[in-house]
Every structure is written in C-alpha cells, then in structure tokens.
Amino acid sequence: MNTPSTEKITAVTLGAAGPTVGVQGFGAMGISEFYGDTDDTASRDTLEATVETGVTLIDTADAYGRGANETFLAPFVAAHRDEITLATKFGIERSDDPAYRGIRNDPAYIRQAVEGSLRRLGVDVIDLYYMHRYNPAVPFAESVGAMAELVAEGKVKYLGLSEVTGAELREAHSVHPITALQSEWSLFSRDVETSAVAVAAELGVALVPYSPLGRGFLTGAFTRADKELKGADIRATQPRFTGDNAGRNAALLEPVRTIAAAHDATPGQIALAWVQRRAQEHGLTVVPIPGTRKRSRLLENAAATRITLTPEELALLEPIAGQVAGDRYPDMSATSAARE
Template sequence: MTKNTTIEQAELGKGGPRVGVQGLGCMGMSEFYGDTDEAAARETLDAALAAGVTLFDTADVYGRGRNEEFLAPFVAAHRDGITLATKFAIERTDDPQYRGIRNDRAYIRGAVEDSLRRLGTEVIDLYYMHRRDPAVPFAESVGAMAELVQEGKVRHLGLSEVTGAELREAYAVHPIAALQSEWSLFSRDVERSAVGAAAELGVAFVPYSPLGRGFLTGAFTDAAELSAGDFRAFQPRFTGDNAKANAALLEPVRQIAQAHGATPAQIALAWVHEQAQVHGLTVVPIPGTRRPSRLAENTAATRITLTQAELALLEPIAAQVAGDRYPDMSSTSAAREE
C-alpha cells in the first residue's frame, strides 16, 4: 500500500481559508540566508504544493519586494490552489541598516497596491501587519486594513508580533484570521498572552522560525559557520558563549529524534504541531527552505506524534536559552507585554 505523504488541512480563523497544516515561509528564497539557487527554490515551491502545502508566506520587505516578484509566476500558475499571504509595515531604504515601521492609513493603502502589482494578482488572501507601531492608534491601522477587505483587495487579515491584549483590540475592529509570531522550542514568549488570546478568539497561530532559524536542526552551532550576508550572524543567541550554551540544549532533541528514526528538525517541528492540542487552537507553522529535500523532511514532521514523556523532556529548553532572538527587541510583542 502506498503511504500517504500529503499533509492534512486546517482552517485559518473562523471562516478563514483551509490550508495545509504546514505552510512555506519564502523569505530565504530572496534574502537573509545567503545566496539562493533560483531553480532549486522554484522546485521547492512545486514540491510544497505537491505535498499539500497551500499557504505560501512572503512580505514586501523581503528583498525589498523581490520575494513577491519571485513568487509571481508561481502564483499565476496556481492561483486557485494556494493561499497567498504577504505583509506590510517594515519600511526600508537604500541604507541597509535602516528599518522603519509604518502603520498609518496612507502607507497601508500604498503598500497593498505595490504588493498586488509585484505578486501579479488582484487579491491577497491573507494580509498581515508585519510589525506594530504603537504611535498609531491600533483601531486606525486595523480599520484601514478592514477597508481593503471591503474593497476586495484582501480576503482575510492577520497580525504579527502582537500581544494578547492587542489581538483582542484588533479583533474588536475586524475579525483576524491568523497571528504570525516566532514560536519554537527556543522561543516561547508568545505563550505569555498571545497564544491564549488566539485560542479564545478562534484565531489561528502561524509560527515563524519554528526551527529556531535553523539552529534547532543542528545545521550550524555558531554564527561563525554561516556564509557572508547571513543575517543570523547578528542575532545574539547564535554567537560566542550564547551559541555554545544553546547548542548544548539540543541533546534531548537529538535523543528523541533517534528514538523516532527522525531528524532533529522533524522533532522541533513536531513539537510546534503538538501545541495545537496543548493550547486548544489551530497551529500552522511556516518553516522556510529552498530545497525540495528539506521540504519533504519538514512536511514529514506532521506525521510524528510525541509522547507526554518526550514533551516533558523538551519543556525546559526555552527557559534556558541564552540571548535574545533579535539584537533589538523593541518592535516585538515581548517588548510590549505588561
């Protein structure tokens, strides 16, 4: 009998789109993780769709629009079979170090038009606010996003890196289908308030960097091993003494992987998928990859079930992680928790 290798589906939010229970983060296909083999990246997109992955995630900031342009031919070829997610809010200029955050109505309206043009589509299935600017009233920003739904330019709304209180505030203005924030064995600050609020409201959780930006896979143990131009070289938890301490935390992941005949990456992803049952909400992680072989490895993780004893063994890891997930945490939800 042929083994079914197609992943299951889940609904994003109340009345939201049905997608594969694992999506694909496309950021690294254009920037941040070193050079990309474009042909292999396009093969990965096709392999993802064949495996039942239907949620494809990008943002206008990835490659300053190049990632959206890269996805456009794939979107055109498969428009009715995919759920297309993109984001606005992070503003970049010719200064490579500059990162601004814009949530005002005029910016949002301009950003959506630019994304629609680059993606070559008339509607975005899931449109996220990538980062929150506390200087702009939240109701104003979400209200501007809601206008895009009313005008047929966007089907569903999402938020990224918001607290539970902010999610509730936004939901009172317009239904939110998904909350995308970092969540993994190495990053669990979202459990302070955002996860509970999402479960309460019926909002799906879309964890980004569920593999700890590759560190949980064992692919590298120190930023010094990474290629030039890899943004992980500037993240505190991957350098110096922090990297050494964090690499030592991976032993339980390796042990469990061996017991399952799996890879550490699959166990890290299986843990994220298990959080759906732990917290009572829909969880659709979006690990990024540029290689079909990694795509197959990642989707196979959806068929691994961890025991309670294994979950208990993994439980202490996040509390022991050394170093923040960004050099500047000011725009993350962790910085605004009460």
Template sequence: MEPVSEHPIERGRLGTDGPLVGVQGLGCMGMSEFYGDTDEPAARETLEVALEAGVTLFDTADAYGRGANEEFLAPFVAAHRDEITLATKFGLLRGDDPGYRGVSNDPAYVRAAVERSLKRLDTEVIDLYYMHRRDPAVPLAESVGAMAELVRLGLVRHLGLSEVTGAELREAHAVHPIAALQSEWSLFSRDVERSAVGAAAELGVAVVPYSPLGRGFLTGAVTAGTLSAGDFRASMPRFAGENARANTALLDPVREVAEERGVTLGQVALAWVQQRAEVHGLTAVVPIPGTRRAERVRENTAATRLRLSPRELDLLEPIADRVSGERYPDMSNTSTPRE
C-alpha cells in the same frame, strides 16, 4: 520505530471563517535574502515540491528583498492561483542602510502598500494580509480599520497580525475578525505564550509560527561558525560566541528523541510546534518553516505525521527557559512587551 511518512499533509482552518490550508506552510523569505546566495531554479523547484506535498499557505512580505520576494513568487502564484493561499505583509520599512528597520501602520500607507504588493505579485487579491509589525504611535483601530477597508474593496480576503500582544489581538479582533497571528514560536522561542496564544485560543484565531526551527538552530546543522557571508543570523545574539556554544548543548534532548524515533532533529522540533494546538486549545497551528531546498520541504512536511509522547514532550519542555541571548539584537524593533 518507522520513519515519518511523506504522504500529503492534513488541513486546518485559519480563523473561524478563514481558508483551509495545509497544516504546514512555507516561509519564502530566504529565497530572496538574509541566508546567503540563492539558486533560483532550485528555489522554484522547492515551491512546486511544497505544493505537491500538500503545502498551500505560501508566506512572503513586501520587506523581503525590498519587494523582490513578492516578484519572485509572482509566476508561481499565477500558475497555481486557485490552489494556494497567498499571504503577504506590510508595515516593516527598509532603507538603503541594511540594518535599518522602520515601522508604519498609517492608514494611507496601508492602502499604498497593498497596491504595490498586488502589482508585484501580479494578482487581483491577497488571501491573507498581515500587519508585519505594530507601530504603537498609530491607534490600532485606525490601522485595522484601514485593513478592513481592503477586505470591503475586495483587495484582501482575510486579515492577520504579527508579533502583537494578547491585548492588541483582542482590540484588533473587535474591529475586524483576525484570521491568523504570526509570531516566532519554537522550542527556542516561547515569548508568544505569555499572552498572545491565550487570546488567540479565546478568539478562534489560528497561530502561524515563523522560525519554528529556531532559524535552523534546532536542526543541529547551524552554529555561529558555519554561517556564510551575508547570513543575517551572524548578528543575532543566540548565534554568537558563548551563546551559540551554550545553546548547542540544549539540543541534547531533541537529539535523544530524534534518535529514538528514527527521525531528524528538525522533525522533532516541528512536531512539537504542531502539537501546541491541542496543548493550548487553538483552532489551528500552521508553522511556516523556510527553506530553498526541495529535499528539506519533504523532510519538513513529513513531520506533520509525527506525534510526540507525553514523556517526549516533558523532556523537551525546559529548553526555552535555558536559551542564551535575545531573539534579536534590538528587541524594540520587533516585539517589545507592551503590556
């Protein structure tokens, strides 16, 4: 079969009244930290190539590089402000200890955080503003109410949530329309399907999967022994020791489909995520694979034209149930079930 073509990608809408974006976005976190050293000129070229390929949703957060990722994106944002949908997040706190992760959803913090992000991004408005993590100690209505006030003030256009349950999504949406739910979702990680995906379909909320390539594991190129110094995946259970060896064996059906179709393992994994929209009745699924390399952007966006057959989907279906290890060393830092 012919390789997947590379012409510009189609568009989908984030939420009922949200922006139209390319059906694949770009996660920019790794351009500042977590995955080893970055070649800044190459990363800037990657941003431009992504836009040329039809990517319009560019995703960052105030926690990435402790603000450095937002600053890094500022020149690109300024050059293409009317062409892109800019997404950033608040609520995940960083400290001097590299392993520290705190959470704040306090209304006063929300307002202070958006002001800092606007300054770092050198823009007057953020298109999509996410609550990065939910703090159960703060009433959700208060946090989302503070976010809604940012919309009324013209500082933010649309609201999003990350790693929340279905019940929390419904509660938030009742306070102010939520355009997008961002959660980890891939052949390796399907926790989000337990409750949040159904709620998103019911409410008309788009889903924006992060790490749709299993943090690179689903490409077949990443194992525990290949991770460079400074790569945070080395501390993650799925990439360590026996778990990594067991998980590598799970790639066999992905490799089988890729070889039959003449595409890469990563393209198969991305196509699987993309087709979740019709499987679950979602208005849109817009994965945001992260990369610092222009050639990888071309490969990833080409996957938006790949459709997997029912037989291929059946072949891939059991993978997540067989994965060894949790997503994070401490799940309470991210998405401990709350219902």
C-alpha cells in the same frame, strides 16, 4: 528517518472562519535574502514541491528583498493560484540603506503597500494580509480600520497580525476579525505564550509560527553562526547563535536528538512536531511556516506532521526555552515581548 511521502499533508481551517490550508505552510523569506547565498533554480523547484505535498499557505512580505520576494513568487502564484493561499505583509519600511527598518501602520502607507504587493504578485486579491510589525503610535482603529476597508473593496480576503501581545490582538480583533497571528514560536522561542496564545485560542485566531526551526539552529545545521555561516546571513548578528551563547544553546539540543533517534526522525522534525503538539494543548489551530530553498528539506519538514510526541517526550523538551541564552534579535523593541 521519518521519510517523505507521496501522501499530502492534512488540511485545517485557518482560524474560526478562514481558508482551508495545509497543516504546515511555507515561509518564502529566505528565497531572496537574509540567510546567505540564494539559488533561484533550487527555490523554484522547492516551490513546486509545496503544492505537491499539500503545503498551500505561502508566506511572503513586501520587506523581503525590498519587494523582490513577491516578484519572484509571481510566476509560481500565477501557475497555482487556485491551489494556494497567498499571504503577504506590510509594515516594515525599507530604504536604500540596507540596515534601515522603519515601522509604518498609517492608513496612507497601508494603501500604498497593498497596491505595490498586488502589482508585484500579479494578483487582484491577497488571501491573507498581515500587519508585519505594530507601531503603537497608530491606533488599531486607524490601521486595522484601513485594512478592513481593503477587505470591503475585495483587495484582501482575511486579515492577520504579527508580533502583537494578547491585549493588542484583542483590541485589533474588536475593529475587524483577525484570522491569523504570526509570531515566532519554537522550542527556543516561547514569548508568544505569555499572553497572545490564550487570547488567540479564545477568539478563534490561528497561530502561524515563523522560525519554528529556530532559524535552522534546532536542526543542528550550524552551531555558531558567526564562525560557520557564509555570505550575508543575519544569523551571524543574532545573540543566540553567536559567541558563548551559541555553545550553551547547542548543548540544549541533546534531548531533541535523543527523541529524534527514537522516532527515526531528524531533530528538525521533532522541533516541528513540538509546535504542533504544543498548540493542541492550548486548543489552537497552528500552521508553522518553516522556510527552505531545498526540495529535500521541504519534504522532510512536511513529514514531521506525521510525528506525535508522547507526554514523556514533551516533558523532556519543556525546560529548553527557559535555558536559552541570548535574545531573539539584537534589538527586541519591535517584538511583542518588549510590550508585555
């Protein structure tokens, strides 16, 4: 297998004029909820492994665990503040009802959200502040304008968006420079290529793909979420990983396994290497943020940055997304795909 190394991963500039970060980041969402039972001790050890391997972009959101994720990260952030680039998000409003998800981008809410994140994270400034989801009822002039005020006040350094179309990215960028676009991008999910990738490349905006491992499905860790995964796991409700769709989609992984064997790698490493290679084809800076609670998986993911796929291998992988059965979410209305 493409084994972990003591050598740190390479660094890149995030976007045209953003911070310098490792070419792979870390998504902290699963530390708090969504993917079954959590393990605080293992998660702390995994966080320490990020800085050891040069994985310096640490991604969270106020919605993860309803603030608990940010609170959990605070001691790690305090211990490594000068070594990491801290990203968090606002925009998904939650309540005591675990099923509720509101989307708020109004300036008053942004003010409230940033103060809460600063307090929970124990910092004076957030390095990269994302609008987690876009509510078209609020003009970008208002929401991005409010975010720009946070930059002027020194509470935020750089701005990001998540799940927006190319036209929306361009409009937001005209209000204030956008450093990064975070959207789902993987062998299974290529909605972002419809319009946002080309606009990001034109504007010098970095891509930060979330779920580059298809929420673990591309690793082969599970075949059918509703039958195999335990605990409160959102994948058991997602169309791609349940019912007949799951079986059809699992069969699509055969070329991934074949290529993995040729590189003495894991299927997950090939999935991550594909994202890097695909971004290069578009002239983009890309920093995927796979998440895990295990140190061994983090080291495995980081090792994927040393894999280079050939044009022939890319050709074998190209048809996969077009054959995937099922949507990314049960409700796609808040994603960029719904507005293309």
